[in-house]
Amino acid sequence: MNDFLYNKRIFYSPVEFAMAHIGGTWKIPILNCLRTGALRYGDLKKSIPHISHKMLITQLRELEEKNMVTRQTFQEKPPRVEYQLTAKAEMALPVIDQLAEYGISLMKEAGIDHTP
Numbered sequence: 452m453n454d455f456l457y458n459k460r461i462f463y464s465p466v467e468f469a470m471a472h473i474g475g476t477w478k479i480p481i482l483n484c485l486r487t488g489a490l491r492y493g494d495l496k497k498s499i500p501h502i503s504h505k506m507l508i509t510q511l512r513e514l515e516e517k518n519m520v521t522r523q524t525f526q527e528k529p530p531r532v533e534y535q536l537t538a539k540a541e542m543a544l545p546v547i548d549q550l551a552e553y554g555i556s557l558m559k560e561a562g563i564d565h566t567p
């Protein structure tokens with residue numbers, strides 16, 4: 452496969468390009484939390500206990516830039532903000548599920564207990 456340039460970065464495979472959208476420690480947990488519907492920032496933060504506020508904000512902004520998440524602000528007092536998956540992100544959910552299954556099988560092989 453030929454490498455390609457996108458946003459001033461060289462990619463060597465389509466998998467690498469896809470992982471630039473969903474990879475990292477926190478993007479997949481965020482996408483998984485939003486798979487059931489829109490969530491307010493506070494509810495999203497509670498759903499991912501180990502993430503810091505700064506990291507959650509940073510990751511949400513990156514997901515917005517990549518058109519994986521939408522942010523809707525409601526003109527209320529106090530203001531309410533909700534995050535929701537886009538169709539692009541919903542297309543990634545089956546891939547994320549397959550990666551999770553593969554990860555669980557690797558954990559079993561390594562003797563790591565995985566109890567949800």
